[in-house]
Amino acid sequence: MREPGFWHGPSSLNARLLRPLAALYGAIAAKRLQRRGLDAGIPVFCVGNYGLGGAGKTPTVLALTKLLRELGETPVVLSRGYGGRLRGPVRVDPGRHAASDVGDEPLMLAGWLSVVVARQRADGVPLARALGASVILMDDGFQSPAIVKDASLIVIDSERGLGNEQVFPAGPLRAPLGPQLARTDALIIVGDGVAAAAVAAEIAAQGKPVLSAHLRPDPAQLASLRGRRALAFAGIGDPARFFNMLRANGVDVARSRAFADHHSYSKGEIEGLAEEARGDALALVTTEKDMARLRRGGELPDWARQVVPLAVTLEFDEPARLRKFVSERLSRARERRAD
Secondary structure, rough: OOOHHHHOOOOOHHHHHHHHHHHHHHHHHHHHHHOEEEOOOOOOEEEEEEEEEOOOHHHHHHHHHHHHHOOOOOEEEEEEOOOOOOOEEEEEEOOOOOOOOOOOOOOHHOOOOEEEEEEOOOHHHHHHHHHOEEEEEEEEOOOOOEEOOOOOEEEOOOOOOOOOOOOOOOOOEEEEEEHHHHHEEEEEOOOOOOOOOOHHHHHOOOOOEEEEEEEEHHHHHHHHHOOEEEEEOOOOOOOHHHHHHHHHHEEEEEEEEEOOOOOOHHHHHHHHHHHHHOOOEEEEEEEEEHHHHHOOEEOHHHHOOOEEEEEEEEEOOOOHHHHHHHHHHHHHHHHHHHO
C-alpha cells in the first residue's frame, strides 16, 4: 500500500473525517493487545514498530541475528509472510520459493538464517523449535498477542517519526500510542533526525533503553556506484530514505521511481526501467528487499540482470548497551521458565 500524504503532514480534513473510524479501530487494537498468547517455551524477541510503513525492522533483525550468534544462540525468524500466498507453517527455501510464496522480507532473510512463515504465528513455533531455535526472532508482530514476547524492540525512523500520530486510517499508528509505549522494552532510533525525540523521551522516562543506530550501505557495492549517475527505484515503506542514502554516499541519483511497499514488479516494468537507464547511461539500482521480489526460485531472470542491488546493515552507536540488554533479557526469560 502507498501511504496517504496526510499521514505525515499537518492536521488535515481527511484525518479529522477519519477520526471516528480510527477511534473504533484503536479501541479494538488496544483491547487485542491485552490478550494472553502462547508461551513458546524459549525466549522470543520481537522487532516491530508503532505504525505502518518501513522503519528498518529487517536490518534490525539481521543485526540481532549476528549478536545472538555471538552469544552462542541459534536464532530462527518467525514471520507472518506478508504478501505471500503460503499460509504455512513452512521453512523458507530461497532456492524454491519466490516472494509471492512467502513474502519479500522472509525470502531476503532466509539467505542468512532459518526463517519460518506462518499466517497464524503461533502455528510456526513448533517448526522453529524443530529447526533448533534457542531464540525466536519475530519479524513484526508487535501488535499481535498470539505469542508471549520476552523482549519487544521497537524501530522508529528519526526523520519520519510517527507522522501525525493518529491511529489508522486517520494516521499510520497500528494501535493507540499509550498501550504501545507501555509494551515497549527498548526503542531503536534509526538516523540523525529529531522526529522521534518526544517518543524517545517517554521511553527513557520509563527507564527503558533508547538505542541509536544508522544504516550503512555495503562498501563494495557502494564503491561500484559512487560517482556514477543512477536511476534508483524502490517499493518499500519509505523509498525517499533509500534515494537520500544513495545521494549522501556519493551516488548521483539522476532519476528515481517510487512504488508502493511490497510492490510486485512485472517483467514489463523492469524492462521499461532498464531501457530508460540504458538510454541515458544510468546505473539501475534498487534495494535488497526489492531484489528479492525479482528472483524466481533463487535465480534472477534475464530481464532483471541489469538491476544492481545495494545491501545495507544496521550499526548501533553503542553496541555494548544492546548486548547488555539482550543478554539480560535472555537470562530473565530462562529464569522465568525455570521457576
